[in-house]
Amino acid sequence: MRYWNGSKNLSPQKSSVIVKIFTISTWKGNKVNILVADIGGTKSRFGIFSIGEQITLIGHTELSTHEYNQFSSLIQALPKGLVKGLEINLAILGIAGPIVGNLAYPPHISFEINVNEAIELLGVSKVLLVNDMLLHAYASLSPDPEAFYLVKKGEIQKGQRGIFAPGTGFGQCGLVRLNNSTYKAVLSEGGHSYFPFDQEEKDYMRFLWEELKIEPTFDNVVSGPGFLRLYRFLRNSSIPPHKIGENLRVDREFRLWMARLLGRASKHIALTYLAIEGLYISGGVVAKNPWILKEYGFLEEFLKSKAMVHLLEKIPIWVIKDELATLWGGAYYLKFGPFDVKEE
């Protein structure tokens, strides 16, 4: 059991943020139990937290999303012991894809999810359906220094944060500060906008447009499938996803390309969200190979900007390295979020 003892940091004002949640559920006591799920294109993670004076992760589990073609079968596959005899007051479901109204449309998952179905299947009275990047964004607010890996120092200033996560796709999110204890996530599908190539990469641009019949977006360039595609372009042969790290270590050209593409994506997100409070890189691909960001090419590409180099120099960059970061992100969302998503 892991927990973060937040009692020292929880001022009365911050506690009242959590009290708001208590009014969302019908719970009247001193503690609330929540389920946080991160339904990704490859993996789905589930965690149960107890929130009171401190936030405690009671238990968690992981399933392979692509083995299920219905949301109901995914939920039915959860180990019975996870929830035990707990009353769950609230469930937060993070889904990769846009949420419009009560419905999620995940582009990399074969099923849709709606709030009413989730309420019924989970037996929870209140379900918040959110974009999974919101969980990554609030994970950046972790008070645990062990959750991060510092890539580049900067001068941290109060303001906006930028977050992106290369995984099955490319998720991005902004985080704006409302006051000293609340933040609001800025949702985005910017991962599906065109990826900008350098003129020296024009053969790769042509490869993607012509041979693979796909538009080169951040989602299909700076992502697990994107880096596998890059390897096919460079070496004219395929490797399975779990071999990316191994091939990066022995293949200098592959390593330099990946570092440069990640540097460009980082610059793009840092500028897009004017991230003077920090740029956070989350998601499986970088968390497994954070050393790639120490490669020549990453910082060089990040700082390449005639107009904005002085701004970019000031921005610190972190990797969110905790595998359970998005689950904790759900818990921090209750603590730091503005709760405008409630519909009461």
Add this chain to the structure above:
Amino acid sequence: MRYWNGSKNLSPQKSSVIVKIFTISTWKGNKVNILVADIGGTKSRFGIFSIGEQITLIGHTELSTHEYNQFSSLIQALPKGLVKGLEINLAILGIAGPIVGNLAYPPHISFEINVNEAIELLGVSKVLLVNDMLLHAYASLSPDPEAFYLVKKGEIQKGQRGIFAPGTGFGQCGLVRLNNSTYKAVLSEGGHSYFPFDQEEKDYMRFLWEELKIEPTFDNVVSGPGFLRLYRFLRNSSIPPHKIGENLRVDREFRLWMARLLGRASKHIALTYLAIEGLYISGGVVAKNPWILKEYGFLEEFLKSKAMVHLLEKIPIWVIKDELATLWGGAYYLKFGPFDVKEE
């Protein structure tokens, strides 16, 4: 004198938003006078508003920014009659460029601006220094239907808005809804991230990188100088800025290129801000030639997305056509903004 009689729409709750401003200034009566300035790369506009039950534009003027190499000389050039005998309670200065702390760093203007200097020069006790795109963003909240030109219908849903403005540069901004009466602007320098070219445009990409020695960013592709550069690439000759409209009308290839580049920028902003509440195009270039968006190529490019076409189809697009839109945007900022920028 133009005014918007907001008395019908001003619920007691909304009025209390304005009361917050009264506590920022030392003003104690029923009305507040504000100065809104939009210091752009080409033009600087100044407006005086009286805000009470209704918002009234008392007077406005325009100066050519590039004729001044100091902020003080720009302010000293203001006509004496503009402010008359009015007490100004608050000044909102919109600047093209990032604002960090009390300082603005405009990339297209030869001078810096700081809050203390502005307080002294204007003789106003409270000055808010904001990114100019914040003024464009709040201008999208205008209750006046005459302020807009509808380019594409959609299904308006409560959520986020995206705004971009091609002018001397490419400004962009998000607007997130906090509740039914307040919005917060999401600041950005995303205009300085690389512009993504289609493979059929690779000669133009090379022209920009090699011959002009600049990185192709949104700022130097989708902007007044960008479209002049495009004309030089296509026709190997130069035209002055005021001839863009005339040349668009007679040169079909130029027209199609510009429509396609604007369509791509529109898609980029709509996806980046998940703009289900609407995409707004502001700035001089499009306001002068809004018909260009009816050209074949604009919508085709906007909707070209394998993963997100269904989302993009739902997003309505407007042009903010009012020349004084950013000045009104400053006034709407007082009405609809969250006022976290105050430093008291």
